[in-house]
Amino acid sequence: MTTEKARDFFSAYHEGSLDTGLRLSFEQKLNADAELRAEYDRFAATLDQLSKLRETPIEIPFDLNERIGARLDRHLWEQKQVAPKAWFMRLRLVTFAGLATVLLVGAVISIKNHRGTTDGPIPAGPFGTTTGSNGDQLTISMKQDQPVVYFSPQAKKTVVFRIEPGMTPFAETTVDKNLKLERTLENKNPETDLLNIQVLDAPKTDQAIIAIPGTHPENVATGTGTLEEFAKALAGKYRVPVWLNGIKDPLVQVNWDFKETDARRAADAALKGQFTVDLREGNLITISGG
Amino acid sequence: MSERYLDDSMLIQRSQAGDRSAFDALISKHSARAYQYAFRLTHSAEEAADVVGDAFVRVFNALPNFKGQSAFTTWLYRILTNCYLDIRKKEKNRQTVSLEAALQTDQGEVERQVEDPGKSPFEESIREAREETVESALVELPEYQRAMIVMYHVEMLSYEEISAALDLPLGTVKSRLNRARLSLRDILMRNEELFLSR
Numbered sequence: 372m373t374t375e376k377a378r379d380f381f382s383a384y385h386e387g388s389l390d391t392g393l394r395l396s397f398e399q400k401l402n403a404d405a406e407l408r409a410e411y412d413r414f415a416a417t418l419d420q421l422s423k424l425r426e427t428p429i430e431i432p433f434d435l436n437e438r439i440g441a442r443l444d445r446h447l448w449e450q451k452q453v454a455p456k457a458w459f460m461r462l463r464l465v466t467f468a469g470l471a472t473v474l475l476v477g478a479v480i481s482i483k484n485h486r487g488t489t490d491g492p493i494p495a496g497p498f499g500t501t502t503g504s505n506g507d508q509l510t511i512s513m514k515q516d517q518p519v520v521y522f523s524p525q526a527k528k529t530v531v532f533r534i535e536p537g538m539t540p541f542a543e544t545t546v547d548k549n550l551k552l553e554r555t556l557e558n559k560n561p562e563t564d565l566l567n568i569q570v571l572d573a574p575k576t577d578q579a580i581i582a583i584p585g586t587h588p589e590n591v592a593t594g595t596g597t598l599e600e601f602a603k604a605l606a607g608k609y610r611v612p613v614w615l616n617g618i619k620d621p622l623v624q625v626n627w628d629f630k631e632t633d634a635r636r637a638a639d640a641a642l643k644g645q646f647t648v649d650l651r652e653g654n655l656i657t658i659s660g661g
Numbered sequence: 662m663s664e665r666y667l668d669d670s671m672l673i674q675r676s677q678a679g680d681r682s683a684f685d686a687l688i689s690k691h692s693a694r695a696y697q698y699a700f701r702l703t704h705s706a707e708e709a710a711d712v713v714g715d716a717f718v719r720v721f722n723a724l725p726n727f728k729g730q731s732a733f734t735t736w737l738y739r740i741l742t743n744c745y746l747d748i749r750k751k752e753k754n755r756q757t758v759s760l761e762a763a764l765q766t767d768q769g770e771v772e773r774q775v776e777d778p779g780k781s782p783f784e785e786s787i788r789e790a791r792e793e794t795v796e797s798a799l800v801e802l803p804e805y806q807r808a809m810i811v812m813y814h815v816e817m818l819s820y821e822e823i824s825a826a827l828d829l830p831l832g833t834v835k836s837r838l839n840r841a842r843l844s845l846r847d848i849l850m851r852n853e854e855l856f857l858s859r
Binding site: 378379381382383410413414417418420421422423424425427429431432435436438439440442443446508510525574616647649651657659660 | 668694713721
């Protein structure tokens with residue numbers, strides 16, 4: 372493997388998605404070339420630095436929605452100004468042309484009127500002044516080998532934590548407007564637990580479901596069950612947190628047979644492209660889509 | 662239940678049928694995330710708000726043709742990225758004209774006077790401080806690479822979602838992101854060396 376080729380594999384190696392043969396060949400090259408090893412280490416450090424970017428809060432202008440609404444209203448108004456001019460041009464043509472043209476324009480009017488009721492411009496009413504949550508979302512990332520949940524609402528919100536969806540919350544916290552919730556998630560139970568984190572009044576797909584391995588290793592290699600049960604089995608077997616991110620139906624059925632050497636490959640093999648599997652920094656497996 | 666907590670698909674259907682309040686709810690639901698993405702690309706509050714405003718106008722105009730083949734958010738990212746690239750292209754064109762064109766006057770052709778591009782000591786100190794951060798290194802990347810890096814590492818989009826948003830094959834997204842990361846690493850290393858040599 373050439374040095375240039377090895378550089379092409381930096382990302383895939385870091386994410387653990389190289390085939391076994393390629394991975395071994397890459398590692399051989401890395402061990403034989405100190406300069407390349409230093410390059411790779413710097414590359415990995417860059418990815419770590421990148422992951423910290425999303426922790427930097429960005430202040431959302433308080434009037435953002437009103438500004439977007441005003442921009443849209445202006446656009447609609449401009450469209451309206453253009454439309455009468457076009458009609459005026461048509462009518463002027465009618466004045467200078469003969470009867471045949473009048474008949475032709477008459478046909479256009481008929482179509483125009485018909486279109487007006489189906490796909491004409493949408494009337495521009497007063498723009499809503501909702502300045503609420505603006506898409507507040509729970510995000511999970513790794514910090515010092517532990518999953519951490521982050522939440523920065525634009526309005527006061529309550530976040531509840533449950534073991535398994537549907538159960539009584541065991542903890543809840545209220546986050547004030549523009550403050551940031553940052554909570555490390557740790558499972559001190561022997562077995563893997565499924566943690567359900569939900570913002571009250573938010574849609575179901577915005578909840579975070581994460582399987583966190585317990586203190587004892589588990590070795591359930593095969594099984595059939597819901598995606599949530601699969602996440603638990605995967606987390607327990609490979610000792611990695613598994614985040615179900617924005618899944619519409621976490622109760623979809625999955626079969627699994629863990630023969631792979633790592634969690635990402637095992638998830639790919641079981642989910643067969645039905646969901647997107649990502650391995651992010653710090654061994655957090657994210658399953659999304661579906 | 663507030664409208665902004667409704668499903669995207671429901672809000673889109675209602676918007677397509679001419680319900681402006683449903684479109685307002687879509688804006689309300691996605692504007693903050695759109696702004697954050699735009700701000701990471703532009704590093705300017707004004708420009709970010711412009712990008713988001715333009716993007717939602719384009720969404721409004723194109724919504725009748727939206728078939729839901731990709732998620733609304735993926736589609737929004739595509740439109741935001743295009744708006745950002747368009748704004749940058751316009752700026753570049755403007756700069757090219759102002760620097761290269763000669764002025765025609767009564768006295769014939771004269772060279773255009775341009776401002777000294779050197780930064781003031783204050784700006785220089787800010788620049789130096791920012792060079793230490795990944796964010797300033799990101800600014801040095803070509804726009805397209807920057808967008809991909811922000812989508813993956815900050816917005817947490819998967820390769821598949823980026824592929825759908827940018828309408829690129831999955832393999833191309835992966836190889837371009839790898840190249841973008843390598844470039845970013847090189848910029849960071851260069852900046853560190855500059856910093857250490859001062």
